[in-house]
Amino acid sequence: APESPMSSSESVKSLTELVQQPCPAIETSKDGKSQESSEPPASESQSTTPLPLSGHSALSIQELVAMSPELDTYGITKRVKEVLTDNNLGQRLFGETILGLTQGSVSDLLARPKPWHKLSLKGREPFVRMQLWLNDPNNVEKLMDMKRMEKKAYMKRRHSSVSDSQSCESSSAGIDYSQGASPQPQHQLKKPRVVLAPEEKEALKRAYQQKPYPSPKTIEELATQLNLKTSTVINWFHNYRSRIRRELFIEEIQAGSQSQAGSSDSPSARSSRAAHSSEGDSCDGVDAEGPPEGKPSGPEADEFSNAAAKSQGGPAEAAFEAGEEALRGARPSERAEPESLEDTDDEGRPRAAPRQSSPPAPQQRQGDALETLPNSATEGDASTSAASTSVLTGESSYKSKESSEKISSVPSTSSTPGAGSQKSNSLQSLFGFSEAASSRNTRDSSLRKKKAANLNNIIHRLEKAASREEAVEWEF
DNA sequence: TTAAAGTCAATAGA
DNA sequence: TCTATTGACTTTAA
Numbered sequence: 001a002p003e004s005p006m007s008s009s010e011s012v013k014s015l016t017e018l019v020q021q022p023c024p025a026i027e028t029s030k031d032g033k034s035q036e037s038s039e040p041p042a043s044e045s046q047s048t049t050p051l052p053l054s055g056h057s058a059l060s061i062q063e064l065v066a067m068s069p070e071l072d073t074y075g076i077t078k079r080v081k082e083v084l085t086d087n088n089l090g091q092r093l094f095g096e097t098i099l100g101l102t103q104g105s106v107s108d109l110l111a112r113p114k115p116w117h118k119l120s121l122k123g124r125e126p127f128v129r130m131q132l133w134l135n136d137p138n139n140v141e142k143l144m145d146m147k148r149m150e151k152k153a154y155m156k157r158r159h160s161s162v163s164d165s166q167s168c169e170s171s172s173a174g175i176d177y178s179q180g181a182s183p184q185p186q187h188q189l190k191k192p193r194v195v196l197a198p199e200e201k202e203a204l205k206r207a208y209q210q211k212p213y214p215s216p217k218t219i220e221e222l223a224t225q226l227n228l229k230t231s232t233v234i235n236w237f238h239n240y241r242s243r244i245r246r247e248l249f250i251e252e253i254q255a256g257s258q259s260q261a262g263s264s265d266s267p268s269a270r271s272s273r274a275a276h277s278s279e280g281d282s283c284d285g286v287d288a289e290g291p292p293e294g295k296p297s298g299p300e301a302d303e304f305s306n307a308a309a310k311s312q313g314g315p316a317e318a319a320f321e322a323g324e325e326a327l328r329g330a331r332p333s334e335r336a337e338p339e340s341l342e343d344t345d346d347e348g349r350p351r352a353a354p355r356q357s358s359p360p361a362p363q364q365r366q367g368d369a370l371e372t373l374p375n376s377a378t379e380g381d382a383s384t385s386a387a388s389t390s391v392l393t394g395e396s397s398y399k400s401k402e403s404s405e406k407i408s409s410v411p412s413t414s415s416t417p418g419a420g421s422q423k424s425n426s427l428q429s430l431f432g433f434s435e436a437a438s439s440r441n442t443r444d445s446s447l448r449k450k451k452a453a454n455l456n457n458i459i460h461r462l463e464k465a466a467s468r469e470e471a472v473e474w475e476f
Numbered sequence: 477t478t479a480a481a482g483t484c485a486a487t488a489g490a
Numbered sequence: 491t492c493t494a495t496t497g498a499c500t501t502t503a504a
Binding site: 103195196231235239 | 491492493494495496497498499501502503
């Protein structure tokens with residue numbers, strides 16, 4: 001119902017109020033924690049929303065999200081981070097009371113926000129909440145109060161626990177397992193968290209480089225060689241792909257904002273800028289992943305290395321990157337474990353690589369993994385790392401393409417102010433700002449490289465899929 | 477079914 | 491403590 005245009009003004013009004021009014025829910029809950037934790041998981045998608053908006057009946061958060069104009073996710077997170085740090089408020093508190101998310105999720109969200117048009121409705125929710133929170137003049141105070149209350153509750157618990165030992169423990173859901181009491185052994189033994197060794201990660205990365213979307217068979221082989229469960233390998237690929245993608249998003253956003261020169265980094269500046277440039281290419285950068293429809297969009301090798309190195313840092317990564325660098329011209333190297341994945345040779349190994357990872361190519365994973373890139377690579381090296389090399393080297397071939405870069409740009413879905421109509425305008429005012437996707441300046445060469453690599457990958461996959469014959473037709 | 481998106485939650489680091 | 495990372499799980503689309 002709220003959908004209808006006419007209601008927009010009303011909506012705005014109620015929303016405004018909503019944002020402004022103190023949240024009773026929060027105030028009353030003595031231990032924010034329980035409130036949070038009690039959040040009905042099931043209702044998640046439902047309109048019921050615990051958290052700050054709860055008391056409000058007018059619009060559900062989902063409706064708000066649906067009506068929200070395009071938000072500058074990067075700008076929002078930036079501001080949120082500032083407010084939190086300036087006021088010494090933690091992510092946990094903020095996440096649990098304002099967003100209904102755990103600390104880790106908040107951290108991730110704040111560090112790597114995806115562009116608005118890349119978010120699903122569900123994914124936009126936290127950003128809308130953040131925006132509303134930012135608009136709330138009492139936001140900090142409320143959170144501070146929460147913090148105080150939590151502390152108080154904690155102290156209380158502690159005291160009581162001293163006197164009456166265990167009782168409270170169970171009730172406190174969470175925070176106090178610090179010491180005490182071994183939680184009853186009854187816990188089903190949770191399966192221990194798998195922690196991949198650096199060498200394993202490297203091996204997986206290398207495999208990814210060769211084939212971002214490995215076949216079941218390849219996965220099986222990888223699992224066997226690394227002595228991991230198949231599901232772990234599958235999960236790893238899923239996670240890696242998606243994380244790489246996000247990494248790319250933010251890099252582009254940042255690159256874009258930087259290149260914008262003059263303007264300060266203030267979000268507003270950025271947004272206005274974005275708004276202008278927006279039209280077509282606004283998201284082009286962001287869309288690096290390629291054709292929406294084709295699942296095989298692909299993350300690209302190059303980017304992958306950067307992102308990986310960046311996000312994970314660490315010697316291993318560095319080594320990896322170095323290796324890649326080497327690969328660019330030739331091949332990586334390293335090894336170590338008996339069973340390794342591909343590659344080969346050696347010399348390159350050391351330098352950066354603290355660890356050595358992996359293995360040689362036992363037998364070529366023939367089938368797919370390795371041989372995948374039939375044509376591209378210059379086979380120079382042949383066997384061993386031919387495949388990977390090909391991906392990397394492919395870059396050169398793309399260079400030319402780079403110039404034409406816009407291809408990837410798929411207009412960002414949302415935004416389009418025009419279409420929006422007044423509804424969006426009013427909502428925009430509601431949210432207190434206007435935003436458009438960030439615009440990027442492709443000047444940045446590294447970015448270009450990534451894009452090129454990305455294209456490379458995409459093309460390659462497409463060609464392969466089409467048994468390469470008409471790949472040519474695809475105009476990019 | 478597969479992949480992506482979104483999260484959780486354990487845990488590593490500071 | 492707090493934040494960052496990341497393997498696993500759940501949900502959603504296609």
